[in-house]
Amino acid sequence: MDRHLRPQLDFVVHECPAVRTVPRVVVVHGDGMPPQSQCAAAEPGRFVFLQPPCERFGTHHSKALFIVRPAELTVAVLSGNFIFADVWNKTNGIWTESFPRAARAPATAGSAAAPIGAFGEDLDGYYREVRELGILMHACTSR
Amino acid sequence: MLAMGFPAERVRSAMATHGADLVACAAWLADTLDGSTDEDAQPASEPPAKRSKMHDAAGMSGSTALPGPKLGFHLSTLHRAWIEAGLVARRCNEGTLSITDLLSADSLCGCSELHIVNFMIDVRRWLPITSPLAPLLICC
Numbered sequence: 070m071d072r073h074l075r076p077q078l079d080f081v082v083h084e085c086p087a088v089r090t091v092p093r094v095v096v097v098h099g100d101g102m103p104p105q106s107q108c109a110a111a112e113p114g115r116f117v118f119l120q121p122p123c124e125r126f127g128t129h130h131s132k133a134l135f136i137v138r139p140a141e142l143t144v145a146v147l148s149g150n151f152i153f154a155d156v157w158n159k160t161n162g163i164w165t166e167s168f169p170r171a172a173r174a175p176a177t178a179g180s181a182a183a184p185i186g187a188f189g190e191d192l193d194g195y196y197r198e199v200r201e202l203g204i205l206m207h208a209c210t211s212r
Numbered sequence: 213m214l215a216m217g218f219p220a221e222r223v224r225s226a227m228a229t230h231g232a233d234l235v236a237c238a239a240w241l242a243d244t245l246d247g248s249t250d251e252d253a254q255p256a257s258e259p260p261a262k263r264s265k266m267h268d269a270a271g272m273s274g275s276t277a278l279p280g281p282k283l284g285f286h287l288s289t290l291h292r293a294w295i296e297a298g299l300v301a302r303r304c305n306e307g308t309l310s311i312t313d314l315l316s317a318d319s320l321c322g323c324s325e326l327h328i329v330n331f332m333i334d335v336r337r338w339l340p341i342t343s344p345l346a347p348l349l350i351c352c
Contacts, residue, residue: 076330085315091326099331123331134314135327145314149288151330156311157291163309165283199327 076151078106078116084156095119097199099129119202143167144192168192282309289313 076098082088089108095117098104103118123129132150136143149161171185171193185193289310294300313319320326 076328076332078328081311081315081328084312087317087320088315088326090317091320091323093325095325095327097327097329097331099333129331131329131331133327133329134311135325135329136314136319136323137325137327138322139324143319147288150332151311151328152332156288158294159288160290161288163286163288163314165286165309165314167283 076104077153078104078151079108080153080156081151082106082108089115091115093117095199095203097121099123117203119199121198121202140170141167142170142192282313 076096078096088094089112092115094115096103096109097119099120101120103109103120106116109116109118132147134143134145134147136145143165144167145163145165147161147163149155149159155161168189171189286307286309289305289308289312290300295302295305315326
């Protein structure tokens with residue numbers, strides 16, 4: 070049992086071995102230290118750990134999966150953590166939806182992009198933040 | 213809990229105290245979600261076909277051909293040990309979803325990138341800061 074109460078990445082990979090076939094696995098975590106993981110240590114090129122800046126101990130307790138395909142994005146929002154007890158021993162809720170790839174922003178000023186809705190805007194914001202965070206962390210670690 | 217190595221007697225004792233309510237609640241939820249009202253329904257003879265078709269709950273998906281987990285709201289699947297121990301009815305796991313469905317080979321087919329988002333905290337560092345006396349109380 071992981072008493073650190075961090076995501077149990079090795080447990081997830083053990084239960085879902087197909088994760089190891091995904092070219093890039095981004096783990097967004099909190100609390101300063103990434104989850105200890107043997108599979109991530111064995112394949113450092115496949116697993117990326119990102120921690121968004123937040124208050125100590127965090128202000129959010131989000132749990133989600135984003136499955137990215139060239140033409141589609143599947144989002145799963147969960148109420149349980151990625152730990153054994155929450156996954157198998159508790160009744161939690163899971164919401165899943167798939168979204169088609171959004172059209173590129175129009176090149177000409179003044180022409181409106183297709184509306185993506187509030188959830189789409191949140192998704193877009195999430196992606197921009199993660200991308201910037203990834204770039205920032207890459208810059209820090211490659212110094 | 214059984215799967216985590218908790219003594220079976222302790223699990224049964226806990227279930228004897230609270231289990232009936234939990235199981236009844238889970239069964240009610242399962243019935244409510246799948247529209248069934250037959251409380252005497254027998255467990256399914258075979259697991260539900262979880263990926264027999266794509267569900268497009270919000271009508272927002274642009275694709276129905278790609279393999280993947282069921283869409284919409286679902287309860288999570290309980291570990292089979294609960295059912296094998298006779299503590300939870302088999303039908304409570306019908307129509308549920310687990311990370312093994314979400315991250316199956318089917319679901320991850322063609323996936324170029326996977327994000328796992330889970331903010332958790334280390335309670336061993338959090339507790340002494342927010343409640344300095346708590347470790348002492350626990351020790352006592």
